[in-house]
Amino acid sequence: MYGGSSSTFPPPPTKHQTSIMANFRGIHVYRRAPSRPKITDLQPTSSERITTGIASLDALMDGGIYRGSVTMVAGISGTGKTVSAVQFLCANALKGRRGLLVTLDEHPDQIMRNASTLGLDLRREVEEGRIQIHYESPLELDLDIHFERIVRLCESQQVDCIVFDSIAVYEMAAQAEAADFLYALATFFKGRLATVYFNYESPELLGVSQISQELKGSHLVDNIVLLSYVEISTKLRRALTVPKVRGSKNVQETKEYLIGPGGIAILDDSRQPQAAELAVPQLPFSAYYGLLSRSPSRMSPAMEGAIAQGEDLPESVEPVQS
Numbered sequence: 001m002y003g004g005s006s007s008t009f010p011p012p013p014t015k016h017q018t019s020i021m022a023n024f025r026g027i028h029v030y031r032r033a034p035s036r037p038k039i040t041d042l043q044p045t046s047s048e049r050i051t052t053g054i055a056s057l058d059a060l061m062d063g064g065i066y067r068g069s070v071t072m073v074a075g076i077s078g079t080g081k082t083v084s085a086v087q088f089l090c091a092n093a094l095k096g097r098r099g100l101l102v103t104l105d106e107h108p109d110q111i112m113r114n115a116s117t118l119g120l121d122l123r124r125e126v127e128e129g130r131i132q133i134h135y136e137s138p139l140e141l142d143l144d145i146h147f148e149r150i151v152r153l154c155e156s157q158q159v160d161c162i163v164f165d166s167i168a169v170y171e172m173a174a175q176a177e178a179a180d181f182l183y184a185l186a187t188f189f190k191g192r193l194a195t196v197y198f199n200y201e202s203p204e205l206l207g208v209s210q211i212s213q214e215l216k217g218s219h220l221v222d223n224i225v226l227l228s229y230v231e232i233s234t235k236l237r238r239a240l241t242v243p244k245v246r247g248s249k250n251v252q253e254t255k256e257y258l259i260g261p262g263g264i265a266i267l268d269d270s271r272q273p274q275a276a277e278l279a280v281p282q283l284p285f286s287a288y289y290g291l292l293s294r295s296p297s298r299m300s301p302a303m304e305g306a307i308a309q310g311e312d313l314p315e316s317v318e319p320v321q322s
Contacts, residue, residue, distance in 0.1 A: 044068060044193050050097070053087030056266035060255070062248035065223055068193035070186050074200040075227030079238060080259050081199040082106065085163040086115045086122050087263040088197055093130040097160035100153060101133045104169040108133040119261045132157055141173040143181045154194065162189060163197040186220045222246040230291050239291055240266060254291045256284065283307070
């Protein structure tokens, strides 16, 4: 028994990271990230929507994402996860929301250089203090120390929007603790009504068949945006899908997008030219089935003809039972 009660037992022993403070100030013991108390026992919520930084993506997500929500952007390297993060932070910085980019993959100078090639002036936002960039090498990452640094930054800078790029690094640094760590992050920032992006790098080139079993992160998030490649004819084209938006009427369609000046731009199928001169025409995504399954197939000639002529698609005919 413990404390005179037959139903109360001492908590199991836990290991804590420590460090020796400079100037002989003693030893600092870091609290375990999952053990941090919530700001309030109630879950703060907001009906305010904020932009993703991509107007056409906002439209797919019923007008944007809720303030205080957690969004996972998943895709392989090169699909534009960091670009979407920079667009998100820069667009909200212009609206007075302070941002933080936690980068575990790329050095801040490289991110700012790459953003500038797309016309995104991330460097100016950083120099003027509207966005902070925090970089830690994954080779020296301790999750409890890392968590405390992030918390201090967010509290001192009053951060409203935060991006973690990429959360797959947490799995690499401490696989057994990564899921609990992500839960602690989501809980902390939801308690502050801060809006979070979790960028997740999928190992799959074409499509995303699952989110990591070890991270188990998909149930923690309110929104999921999938970025992938689709091979059609001899071309690799980029595809975006929004399979999950909590509390919203999202458009569950696969859309093609480009990365160019201004960042990510989602294409409007109805305005794409028909490449009739090609041996295998590069039709808009609406002319194909099975894009996310990585086995796209063409529609029937009747449907292709209607799309090419800008006419209404023929209605499906229900099978008649004999």
